[in-house]
Amino acid sequence: MKLLHQTQRLFFRGVLPVFIAAGIVSFFTLRWVFDHETDEKLLGVQAEIESYVRINDTLPTFFQTVFDRWYAEPMPTGSMTNLKAYTFSDTMLFNKFENEIEPFRQLRFPVKMRGQIWMVSALTSTVEHHDLVLILAVLLVTMFGLLLLVMLWVNRIVSRQVWQPFFETLEKMRRFRLADHALLTLPPSSVEEIQELNTTLENLAYQVRQDYQTVKKFTENASHELQTPLAIIQGKVEILLQNDTLSETQAQQINIIGQSTRRMVRLNQSLLLLSKIENNQFLERKPVALKPLLEKRLVWLEDFIAEKKLELETILVEISLEINPFLAETLMTNLLTNAVKHNIQGGFLRVILNENYLIVENSAALPEASVKDLTARFARGNPHSEGVGLGLAMVVEICEQQGFGLEISFEQGIWRVQLRFRK
Amino acid sequence: MKILLIEDELELATSVLDFLKSEHYLVELASDFPTAYEKAIVYEYDCLIVDINLPGGGTGLDVIRALKKLHPESAVIIISARNGVEDRIVGLDLGADDYLTKPFHLSELNARLKALLRRRHFGGSSDIVFHEIKIKPAERNVYIKENLLDLTPKEYDLLLYFLSNQHHVLRRESIAEHLLGDDADQMDDFNFIYSHIKNLRKKLIDRGCLDYVKAVYGIGYKFTDKK
Structure with a gap:
C-alpha cells in the first residue's frame, strides 16, 4: 500500500468514528434541549393557571390553538393524598387540520378550585421540534462529511508536499548503481528526518562504493600480478618437456601442470576483463558492423563446428550499432563460442541478426544448473568442463552496460539467447 | 643471430634464454631499464625481445624509442603482461614488429622470432x-x-x-x-x-x-x- 493511502486510511479510520459519535451526541443533545424547552413552557402554563385559579377560583378561558390545548376534569374526592405536583408524558393526538396523528407533550397537574380537586392537562405539539432536530441533524452530518472530505484533500496535498523529498530520495536510490562512478547526491531537505535519511544514505553509498572499488581494484591487481608467475610456470613446463631423459609418466605429469596453468591463465584473463568492463574502461563508442564480426567469428570457429558436425544456419542483415568495438567483439565471441562449446555432436547452431535483435540458438545437452544460475559467475553447466564459467557472466555484464535487453532460455534441448538492441 | 632479451623477471628470462640458446641464438639479457637502454644503443642486435614494465626509471617503450633512432633495422618483439589494446598500438607505432602477451609459449616466441628474422634479413625470400x-x-x-x-x-x-x-x-x-x-x-x-x-x-x-x-x-x- 502506498504511503499516501496508508495515511489517508489511518486518518479516515480515526476521524470517521469521532464524526459519527459527535453526530449522535449532538442529535440527542438537541432533542433534549428542545424537550426541556417544551417542558419549561408547559410549566409556565401551569404557573399561570395556578395563579389565575388562586385569584378567581375558576378556570381561565384560554384560547386554544391547534398546537396548545388544555383541559381540566374534576377528580373524585379522597384521591387527594397521593397526587404529584405534576407529571409529564408523551402522547399522540389527532390533528384535525393536518389530518394526521402528531406527537404531543402532556403536563398533568392538580388544581384546587371551588372545594374540589381538578386534574388539569396542558398539551403542546412537539412535531415542529422534532422536525427541527432532524433538519439540524442532517445539516450537521452534511457539514461533517464536507469537512471530512476537505480534511482528506488537505491532508493529501500536505502529505504529498511533505513526502516529496522522500520520493525523490527513493527514486535516486532506485537508480543508484554500485558500478557507476558518479557519487550519490540527494537533494537537500528542510525536513530534519529526511535530511538525516539522505545524509545516512549518502554516507552508506559512499562507504559501500569505496569497499566495492577496493575489492575490484584487488581483483584487477591480483589478476595482473598473477600473470608473471603463471608465465614463469608455463615457461618452465615447456623447458622441462624438452628434456629427453624424462620418463613418459613424468612428462605427462608436467604436461598436466601446464594444462592447469593454462586454465588459470584463462580464468585470470577473464576476471581481468570482467573487472575492466565493470570499471567502465570501455566507454568509447562508435558504429560497429555486426555482420562481419559474426562471420569472422564463425570462420574462426569452423574447425570446432566441423568437428561436432553442427548444422549451421545464419540469417544475417547488415546492421551497424553504436557500441564499443572491443565489447562488441567480446560479446559476439562469447555468444558464439558458448553456442559451439556447449553444443552436442550433430546438433545445430542458428544465428539470426536483424535491426532489432540478435538471436543465437543451439542444441545443447541439459545443463545441470538452471538458466538463472548459469549467468552467475563461475557457473558451469557441466562440472567437468574445462571452461572457467565466466563467459555468460561477461555477456550479461556487457548487455547491461550497453543497455541491451537479454533473454536466455533453455527449452526442449534448445539453448536460446536473445539480445534486444533497444531495451 | 644476436638477440637482446629485456626482461626483469629472472625466472622467466632464464626459460626464454634456455629455449633460444637451444635454437643456437646468441642471447644477452638485460633485466633493468639502465642496462637495457645502454645495451640497446651501444651494441647492435638482430632482434630485441622487450618487456614493457621495467625497474629502473623507464619502460620498454622508452628503450624501443631510443633504439629505433640509432638502429632502425633491428627487429623488436614486445612481450608484456599488459593485455591492453593501447599498449599494443603504442608499441607497434614505435616500430615494434610483433607483440606477445604473457604468458606465451616459448615455441610461439621462437616461431615469431624466426619469421621476423627471415623477413628482416632476407626480405622474406629465404627458403x-x-x-x-x-x-x-x-x-x-x-x-x-x-x-x-x-x-x-x-x-x-x-x-x-x-x-x-x-x-x-x-x-x-x-x-x-x-x-x-x-x-x-x-x-x-x-x-x-x-x-x-x-x-x-x-x-x-x-x-x-x-x-x-x-x-x-x-x-x-x-x-x-x-x-
Whole structure:
C-alpha cells in the first residue's frame, strides 16, 4: 500500500468514528434541549393557571390553538393524598387540520378550585421540534462529511508536499548503481528526518562504493600480478618437456601442470576483463558492423563446428550499432563460442541478426544448473568442463552496460539467447 | 643471430634464454631499464625481445624509442603482461614488429622470432629447407622434392610451426593457440588439431616424404628426423 493511502486510511479510520459519535451526541443533545424547552413552557402554563385559579377560583378561558390545548376534569374526592405536583408524558393526538396523528407533550397537574380537586392537562405539539432536530441533524452530518472530505484533500496535498523529498530520495536510490562512478547526491531537505535519511544514505553509498572499488581494484591487481608467475610456470613446463631423459609418466605429469596453468591463465584473463568492463574502461563508442564480426567469428570457429558436425544456419542483415568495438567483439565471441562449446555432436547452431535483435540458438545437452544460475559467475553447466564459467557472466555484464535487453532460455534441448538492441 | 632479451623477471628470462640458446641464438639479457637502454644503443642486435614494465626509471617503450633512432633495422618483439589494446598500438607505432602477451609459449616466441628474422634479413625470400621439404614463406608454398604440395592455410601454418620448432616437443595447447591466434583461450577442446595433423602427415607421406611428425603420447607432437 502506498504511503499516501496508508495515511489517508489511518486518518479516515480515526476521524470517521469521532464524526459519527459527535453526530449522535449532538442529535440527542438537541432533542433534549428542545424537550426541556417544551417542558419549561408547559410549566409556565401551569404557573399561570395556578395563579389565575388562586385569584378567581375558576378556570381561565384560554384560547386554544391547534398546537396548545388544555383541559381540566374534576377528580373524585379522597384521591387527594397521593397526587404529584405534576407529571409529564408523551402522547399522540389527532390533528384535525393536518389530518394526521402528531406527537404531543402532556403536563398533568392538580388544581384546587371551588372545594374540589381538578386534574388539569396542558398539551403542546412537539412535531415542529422534532422536525427541527432532524433538519439540524442532517445539516450537521452534511457539514461533517464536507469537512471530512476537505480534511482528506488537505491532508493529501500536505502529505504529498511533505513526502516529496522522500520520493525523490527513493527514486535516486532506485537508480543508484554500485558500478557507476558518479557519487550519490540527494537533494537537500528542510525536513530534519529526511535530511538525516539522505545524509545516512549518502554516507552508506559512499562507504559501500569505496569497499566495492577496493575489492575490484584487488581483483584487477591480483589478476595482473598473477600473470608473471603463471608465465614463469608455463615457461618452465615447456623447458622441462624438452628434456629427453624424462620418463613418459613424468612428462605427462608436467604436461598436466601446464594444462592447469593454462586454465588459470584463462580464468585470470577473464576476471581481468570482467573487472575492466565493470570499471567502465570501455566507454568509447562508435558504429560497429555486426555482420562481419559474426562471420569472422564463425570462420574462426569452423574447425570446432566441423568437428561436432553442427548444422549451421545464419540469417544475417547488415546492421551497424553504436557500441564499443572491443565489447562488441567480446560479446559476439562469447555468444558464439558458448553456442559451439556447449553444443552436442550433430546438433545445430542458428544465428539470426536483424535491426532489432540478435538471436543465437543451439542444441545443447541439459545443463545441470538452471538458466538463472548459469549467468552467475563461475557457473558451469557441466562440472567437468574445462571452461572457467565466466563467459555468460561477461555477456550479461556487457548487455547491461550497453543497455541491451537479454533473454536466455533453455527449452526442449534448445539453448536460446536473445539480445534486444533497444531495451 | 644476436638477440637482446629485456626482461626483469629472472625466472622467466632464464626459460626464454634456455629455449633460444637451444635454437643456437646468441642471447644477452638485460633485466633493468639502465642496462637495457645502454645495451640497446651501444651494441647492435638482430632482434630485441622487450618487456614493457621495467625497474629502473623507464619502460620498454622508452628503450624501443631510443633504439629505433640509432638502429632502425633491428627487429623488436614486445612481450608484456599488459593485455591492453593501447599498449599494443603504442608499441607497434614505435616500430615494434610483433607483440606477445604473457604468458606465451616459448615455441610461439621462437616461431615469431624466426619469421621476423627471415623477413628482416632476407626480405622474406629465404627458403626453409628440411630434407625433402622446402617452404617458400614469401609465397606461402611448400615443395616436396621440388613438387608443389597443396596444403590448406591451417596445414601450412602447422608445417611452418613444426619446422620453426624442430626437435622440440610441442604441446597440444601450444599448437592450437598458434593456429587459432589470440582468441585461443576461448576454447578448451583441442581435438580439432588431430585432423589437421593427420591430413598434413598423409599429404606429406603421399608425396614420398618421411614421417617426421612424432606423437608424444598425452602431450603433443615433435617434428624431428632423429629417432
